Amino acid sequence: MKQEAIIDQLKxxxxxxxxxxxxxSNLTEATDFINDLKINSANLIDVxxxxxxxxxxxxxxxxxERMIDVQSAVAIITAKLEAQ
Amino acid sequence: xxxxxxxxxxxxxxxxxxxxxxxxxxxxxPDEQHYILQAPDPDTVVWTLWTRKEAVYKxxxxxxxxxxxxxxxIATTHFENGTVCFDNQLFYTQTExxxxxxxxxxxxxxxxxxxxxxxxxxxxxKIDEVPYVILDxxxxxxxxxxxxxxxxxxxxxxxxxx
Numbered sequence: 001m002k003q004e005a006i007i008d009q010l011k012x013x014x015x016x017x018x019x020x021x022x023x024x025s026n027l028t029e030a031t032d033f034i035n036d037l038k039i040n041s042a043n044l045i046d047v048x049x050x051x052x053x054x055x056x057x058x059x060x061x062x063x064x065e066r067m068i069d070v071q072s073a074v075a076i077i078t079a080k081l082e083a084q
Numbered sequence: 085x086x087x088x089x090x091x092x093x094x095x096x097x098x099x100x101x102x103x104x105x106x107x108x109x110x111x112x113x114p115d116e117q118h119y120i121l122q123a124p125d126p127d128t129v130v131w132t133l134w135t136r137k138e139a140v141y142k143x144x145x146x147x148x149x150x151x152x153x154x155x156x157x158i159a160t161t162h163f164e165n166g167t168v169c170f171d172n173q174l175f176y177t178q179t180e181x182x183x184x185x186x187x188x189x190x191x192x193x194x195x196x197x198x199x200x201x202x203x204x205x206x207x208x209x210k211i212d213e214v215p216y217v218i219l220d221x222x223x224x225x226x227x228x229x230x231x232x233x234x235x236x237x238x239x240x241x242x243x244x245x246x
Contacts, residue, residue: 040231042100042134044153045110052106064110065152 001081006074013050017043029071057081085225086199086240087142087190089135092232093127094184102130111137111155119163131186133160136177139190140168142227143175146214185234189227195242202226202237216245 011027018024019038023031033039039047048059048067057080059067066072102108108117108130116133123129137158144158145151161169166177168190176194180187189199208215208228216223217239226239 040099041138041153042096045107046100046104048110049104049106061110061154061156065154067153068151 001078003074003078006077007070009054010051010070010073010077013054014039014047017047027070029074030069032069033073034068051077055081057084085143085146085192086227086238086243087139087146088188088227088229088236088238089138089142090185090187090229090231090234090236091131091135092185092234093131095232096131097127102127113156113159116160119160128181128186132179132181132188135179135186135188136160136166136168136190138229139177139188139227140170140175143190143192144170146225149212187229187234187236189238191240193242195240198241200239200241202239204235204237206237208237211245 007029014033014037015024017039019040020036023036023038031037033044033047034041044067048064051057051073052059055077057077059076059080063076063080067076108120112120112133120126120129120133137155140158158168158170161167161174166179168175168177175190175192177188177190178196189196191199202217206217208217208226210216214225215228216225223245224239224241225243225245226237228237229235
């Protein structure tokens with residue numbers, strides 16, 4: 001799966017939890033889930049569970065620690081998909 | 085150093101479904117999950133334990149400056165007295181539960197009698213994203229939390245910085 005395709009899917013996943021629409025429309029790799037998109041940290045768990053379900057991967061606790069921005073999420077998803 | 089976290093129970097009920105499959109496993113240790121599931125009011129316990137982790141995380145961030153998402157490593161060591169452990173370091177927490185909100189304050193030394201609630205109009209400054217206020221010409225580290233209808237800014241008289 002190409003990086004752009006992963007980012008596009010990630011946008012679909014995070015959209016329901018985003019509270020800063022402006023930051024969402026300007027989303028880049030550097031976008032931070034909490035600081036920029038203002039996703040509630042309890043909803044970050046939902047983002048992670050939605051990622052697991054959609055991509056059929058398991059995000060282990062060590063990977064979850066880094067799940068704070070688009071760039072890290074894409075890197076983790078890519079690595080998990082490649083390991084399959 | 086001080087950390088705090090507030091949850092608007094009404095908003096949390098609409099925003100989060102902690103009963104979702106896999107949800108508790110990502111946040112709570114087996115001991116914590118057991119404590120939640122046997123509680124008469126599991127919602128209150130979920131958000132009490134969650135605000136403790138968030139409040140402690142705010143202190144950890146001030147200590148090491150590293151951001152990350154590791155709620156499982158910030159574990160309750162005593163459910164009643166509110167002590168929490170991270171990497172062998174002990175934190176003290178105090179939680180206020182009302183019908184509409186849950187607010188937890190975390191400290192490294194349990195001097196909760198020195199905690200002050202600051203007015204929301206108090207001017208806040210920041211060093212490396214950590215907020216502080218100036219009281220009597222001294223800089224005091226503070227912690228701010230906002231969720232739904234509630235916003236709380238707390239400081240500790242003993243916590244002088246700079």
